[in-house]
Amino acid sequence: MTMPAYSIVYFVVNYDTGADLIAELHHVDVPGATAMAARGSVNSRLLSLLCLDEVRKEIVFFIDETERAGRIMREMVERFKLAKKHRGIAFSVPLAGVFGARKMKDVSQEEEVSEGMWQVIYTVVNKGDAKSVVDAANAAGARGGTILHGRGSSVHNETTIFDFPIEPEKEMVFVLAPKEKTDDIVASIHQALRIDEPGRGIIFVMNVTEAHGLAEQNA
Numbered sequence: 001m002t003m004p005a006y007s008i009v010y011f012v013v014n015y016d017t018g019a020d021l022i023a024e025l026h027h028v029d030v031p032g033a034t035a036m037a038a039r040g041s042v043n044s045r046l047l048s049l050l051c052l053d054e055v056r057k058e059i060v061f062f063i064d065e066t067e068r069a070g071r072i073m074r075e076m077v078e079r080f081k082l083a084k085k086h087r088g089i090a091f092s093v094p095l096a097g098v099f100g101a102r103k104m105k106d107v108s109q110e111e112e113v114s115e116g117m118w119q120v121i122y123t124v125v126n127k128g129d130a131k132s133v134v135d136a137a138n139a140a141g142a143r144g145g146t147i148l149h150g151r152g153s154s155v156h157n158e159t160t161i162f163d164f165p166i167e168p169e170k171e172m173v174f175v176l177a178p179k180e181k182t183d184d185i186v187a188s189i190h191q192a193l194r195i196d197e198p199g200r201g202i203i204f205v206m207n208v209t210e211a212h213g214l215a216e217q218n219a
Contacts, residue, residue, distance in 0.1 A: 036059045089213035
């Protein structure tokens with residue numbers, strides 16, 4: 001018996017859209033959807049000079065069987081007009097495994113998944129370095145990125161206050177890029193952030209199997 005393939009679908013939308021998108025996903029019986037606050041970087045010299053180049057965003061994501069996930073993604077793209085400029089983007093990434101989800105059986109994905117024309121570049125760096133990541137990516141042909149905040153624990157960076165360990169804050173930047181630009185963008189980030197040095201960060205790249213709104217946003 002062939003196990004179903006699963007994908008994770010990401011929506012990057014304006015801050016006031018996330019709640020409505022979550023509600024619509026619930027209406028179509030999506031088995032759990034999550035929203036996270038983020039900020040986006042608009043590649044505009046004028047906005048940058050006016051300190052208006054960062055905008056509030058929300059990332060909404062869910063996991064489902066690949067075929068159904070794609071169908072729901074396209075429905076939401078149409079419903080929220082994400083193909084229009086500055087409305088948002090949506091893309092899906094195949095998963096190698098899903099474990100612990102109540103409505104899904106634990107499964108490891110072994111079959112090959114078709115590759116699309118886009119890739120997502122994730123860069124995890126120390127707090128305060130995300131802007132440098134976006135600048136380096138833009139210098140190599142990217143059109144901005146989305147920034148998330150989090151915490152990491154590392155033996156290289158751990159500090160203490162009265163013997164209490166403090167975990168260093170992290171920032172994660174993800175950039176959507178055409179495959180032909182990925183190597184240049186990764187190299188630019190790698191060099192600018194000195195990723196080879198201990199504790200500086202990490203970069204990883206994943207294939208995007210389906211994407212909406214990217215060409216329009218980059219126009």
